[in-house]
Amino acid sequence: QVQLVESGGGLVQAGDSLRLSCAASGRTFSRYTTMGWFRQAPGKEREFVAVISLSGSGTSYADSVKGRFTISRNNGMSTVFLQMNSLQYEDTAVYYCAADPLNRYSSNWRQYAYWGQGTQVTVSS
Numbered sequence: 134q135v136q137l138v139e140s141g142g143g144l145v146q147a148g149d150s151l152r153l154s155c156a157a158s159g160r161t162f163s164r165y166t167t168m169g170w171f172r173q174a175p176g177k178e179r180e181f182v183a184v185i186s187l188s189g190s191g192t193s194y195a196d197s198v199k200g201r202f203t204i205s206r207n208n209g210m211s212t213v214f215l216q217m218n219s220l221q222y223e224d225t226a227v228y229y230c231a232a233d234p235l236n237r238y239s240s241n242w243r244q245y246a247y248w249g250q251g252t253q254v255t256v257s258s
Contacts, residue, residue, distance in 0.1 A: 135159040135166060135232045135247040142228060142252030145220055149256075153215040155230030155249055167233045168213045170204060171242050172226035172254075181240040182228070183215060191238065197223070222258040227251040 141153040155168070170182040183194045183204035192204050203216040213230055231245035239245075 135234065137230050137232060137247055137249035139228065139230050139249040139252040142254045144255045144257065147221055147256055147258050149220050150216070150218045151220065151254060153217065153228055153230075153252060153254075155213040155215075157211045157213070157232065166247075167236045167238050168204075168206060169231045169233065169239070169242075169245055170213075170215045170228060171231060171245075172224075172228045173251075174226040177226075179229070179242050181242065184238055184240060185213065186238055187236055193238070193240065195240070217254070220254075220256045222256050225254060225256050227253050 136158045138156045141151060145151055167186060169184040171179050172182050173179040181195050182198055183202055185192050185204045185206050189206045201219045206213045229251045230249045232247040233245045237244050
């Protein structure tokens with residue numbers, strides 16, 4: 134079992150930055166989990182944002198956030214981060230972190246077994 138708790142969301146203006154955090158507990162975080170960030174806007178499907186490998190050396194991003202968002206992890210702190218710069222109105226959504234204990238390094242949200250409760254990010258234009 135892995136428990137995930139996101140934080141860091143809020144209301145910002147277009148062009149601003151936010152840093153989301155996801156604190157994990159339960160299983161040995163650094164050994165068992167690929168971590169992903171996903172988001173869901175009202176009336177839309179959940180979509181992939183970013184994924185990071187076990188070691189942190191591998192990262193992948195959705196085209197819509199590439200060059201603006203950075204995913205990172207601190208295995209000693211059992212925490213994953215999402216640094217979001219140059220935020221746009223279209224980034225408004227609930228952001229979720231997720232863990233895949235099978236380490237498939239996937240952009241498919243259906244392959245993630247554990248999810249946090251989500252944190253709201255609202256960007257005003």
